[in-house]
Amino acid sequence: MKLNSKIPEGKLEDKWKIYQAKSTLINPANKNKLNIIVVGSGLAGAGAAATLAEMGYNIQSFCYQDSARRAHSVAAQGGINASKNYQHDGDSVWRMFYDAIKGGDFRSREANTYRLAELSAPLIDHFVQQGVPFAREYGGVLANRSFGGVQVQRTFYARGQTGQQLLMAAYSQLYKMVRAKKVEMLARHEVLDVVIINGKAKGVIARDLSTGKIKRFAADAVVLATGGYSRVFRLSTLAIGCNGSAIWKAHKRGAYFAAPSFTQIHPTALPQTSEAQSKLTLMSESLRNDGRIWVPLKQGDNRNAFDIPEEERDYYLERRYPSFGNLAPRDIASRAAKERIDAGFGVGQLKNAVYLDFKHAISNLGKKVIEDKYGNLFRMYKKITGIDAYKEPMMISPAAHFSMGGLWVDYELMTTIPGLYAIGECNYADHGANRLGANSLLQASIDGYFILPNTINNYLATELKETRPTTDHPEFSKVENETKNIIKRILNVKGSRTVDDFHRELGKVMWQECAMSRNRQGLEKAIEQIKSIHKEFWSDVKVTGNENELNTELEKALRLADFIELAELMCTDALQREESCGAHFREEFQTEDGEALRNDEEFAYVSTWEYNAGSFILHKENLKFEYVTPSIRSYK
């Protein structure tokens, strides 16, 4: 299949307007006849479900949690970017677009990334109207702060709980439409497969997690908004239930997967302290506005942080990247931390951390100001570590975080399967090889509220003329049986190892070979190891309980089975890309001073993978840069 990105004609700044002017409309009475399934209830999913319902479509909204309000958008702390230029510091749509495309190391489409910046300003208006209590100045106008990779202040925030507040807005709008009887909410339902009829997405198979019942749902279009898949590393900043199952099943049914290996490693998470650890808690990047990152100048310096004098500290980000300093983008900050830790300068019990120090900020601005800005983060830090960060520096460490990669989508956010859309973090669209801080909430919201509701009509207008298949269609039976068989197979292995045990093993391989830095030899080894984990899993996993009940162990096993397959594709993708770009750092391709060495001649494309019975076929979407010139990405 030839990839058609469907980029509209016209100048960059006119494309979205031209698209909207020319797209098909559906009259309100007809929208009422069309059903849409939305999988996932985070910012993208809830925003899309609420907005599509307002337009008149009938929505079924799915989430695996007990309530739509739990989706992991809730955990985003720092903020959301918008090119409002309220700070009068030279911001504009163009500058925001340029920051994002450069931040992504020139591996995203110009038209998509421009649209992200273009729609950011009205999104802030939208959230204020929905009741988001963004931070404000005393005069009553909205406040801003800076985020990594950027030299203007364009980030809007609600204390350290921006994601929570945006999600509450989306969740409340979703329930507004539940009340209006336009949305049926299916909480505690996990979508396990997508049903494709005559080449088009026409429904899903879901498991009711309370009862174990497998159910069929038919619709005219299916929207996946299932978030990121960094739990493939096991230890990540994600919620424990986050998974890649729905997108992986869609991939196996024909949706191409783009840039699966592009994973963002976040520089400011709390370090791992033990083997039993289940997750790595993120400390917001906003802390880097006022905190300074350092390690001791001397290797293995075991003194307490406050006993180490200024001249014996290495503020390595300020040293290596003087113009961006502590606000260098995430991929660069993470790699720089890894470099120091690997070289033996790490701090903390396991020597796997670096310091994030507020001493200077507190003495310059006063404790009150710092408390006002980051109070809840300092409290959270104390709860988890028992350490008072007003008195001694925080210890932080890189952790797996955001998936830039995801299902390939065109300008309309449709995957390669007609009628199947992917929005928010689960698609590959706007961020290229590295996402800038505070662009994640932005992308999820814009996909859900603004873009999909404008693009899905084009497809649905043609579907109006067709009859929607019922769940009695043989394809539904077939897919349901396949799902049931997978569940039976897992339960029948009755082996000797727990799901978590396999997940730990997979996580170690992925963290070692497919995280912050990668090389050919390691990736080839990882692929072999993953294949053997796959084999072992299906012959030795042990899951107790049965399929007809709430069975959390079975849920974990089903998610892990998909993660194992996805992990292999991630390594395959990383192996194929013989250059360093953004979060993808291949050790073989670096400059003399250890910076990423991009290769635009050969690799200015989106690697897009087709599933082929256990192996993967590469397709390339070549990226054309008409408005920006890919430059060496320097933050020095």
Add this chain to the structure above:
Amino acid sequence: MKVTFKIWRQENTEAVGALKTYEIDGLSKDMSFLEALDYLNETLVLKNEKVIAFEHDCREGICGQCGVFINGRAHGPHDNTTTCQLHMRSFKNNDTIVVEPWRANAFPIIKDLVVDRSSFDRIIEQGGFITAKTGTAPEANAIPISKEISDSAMDAAACIGCGACVATCKNASAALFTSAKINHLNRLPQGRQEAHRRLLDMTAQMELENFGNCSFTGACEIECPAEISISNIVEMNSRFIKAKLFDK
């Protein structure tokens, strides 16, 4: 580290439940409480037993999905924290730790430590939103909101919907949860247009769901992980009278 867990096991909503004792060794002080349950569950799998069902997701205190009664307190021994942010260092070696689900008529038990909190969603459904369609918003700075108002709306909006307030209340009242959402929206100019209707509809749903009445013991604000103040309930109650008398 070694502890004895006494954990509520219940097959399903209709089944009779009971506390079951598990002695477990090999824990570490740095483990979170939920990681200790993970660890216990792994040992159960290896012994061919069914795992203990418990709720959790983000494990960083913000999603509100986790929540159990630990030694008679919602979310465990500390004030204003979630279960996922509790660590084993808060317990002593050889402690006995009793773990039970939230207990409230409006939160039926689904299995073991998992309860159904969809009654909270239904309260939100009755007005915990601002009626504004996507696309209808004016420019964000067109309506100034003082920092004080915005901050106090944020204080109320911080609720994570975990249900600890209900679980710890001797009346199983949802007044703290409901008032927090009402006040979050009613304090903002955008939410003021439907303030009275919101207050009346949401409190009516709260009663319909069989939550108890608030008798002002203040237990809820001690456990609330988001530190929602009971002054929210005072505000809701006083505005309730105004809404009832002067506006529908």
